[in-house]
Amino acid sequence: MAAATPKAKPAERIKMRVKKGDTVQLISGKDKGKTGEVLRTLPYENRVVVQGINLRTRHVKPTQEGESGRIVTEEASVHASNVMLYSSSKQVASRVEIVVEKDGTKKRRLKKTGEILD
Numbered sequence: 776m777a778a779a780t781p782k783a784k785p786a787e788r789i790k791m792r793v794k795k796g797d798t799v800q801l802i803s804g805k806d807k808g809k810t811g812e813v814l815r816t817l818p819y820e821n822r823v824v825v826q827g828i829n830l831r832t833r834h835v836k837p838t839q840e841g842e843s844g845r846i847v848t849e850e851a852s853v854h855a856s857n858v859m860l861y862s863s864s865k866q867v868a869s870r871v872e873i874v875v876e877k878d879g880t881k882k883r884r885l886k887k888t889g890e891i892l893d
Contacts, residue, residue: 789821791855792871792883797892799858800868801828810861814850822852829853862888 793799793813800810811825831851837844859868862885869887876882883892 786819788818789855791816791818791821791823792873793823793855793858793860798861798863799823799825800861801825801853801857802859802868803857804829804853813858816855817852820852821855823855823858824850824852825858826850860885860892862890864888864890 793816795813795815797813798810799813801807806828809828811827814824814826816823827850829851830848833847833849835845835847860871860883861868865888867887869885871883871892872886874882874884874891884890885892
């Protein structure tokens with residue numbers, strides 16, 4: 776019996792309302808309630824990497840002679856559905872809506888505060 780092959784990643788990008796540089800708050804998981812800045816987005820997996828959230832420790836072996844191994848702490852990705860955009864001025868997390876301005880440009884706006892992000 777052959778070993779099961781891993782599922783292929785979906786080839787399509789998932790449209791995300793969270794961008795790099797946004798401040799977000801976690802709404803579920805072990806770091807629930809914490810806030811941080813989005814370091815990068817993974818649109819093919821619908822995940823985001825948030826600064827200081829979902830930390831993982833990794834043991835790195837020495838690569839050269841005489842070098843010592845080390846323990847690296849780095850952020851792992853979080854599913855995009857587990858984060859909400861955070862308004863730093865009003866100190867509240869909110870859903871996002873896309874609004875079309877009079878000149879035809881699209882902007883992101885927080886539903887609770889009405890604050891425009893872009």
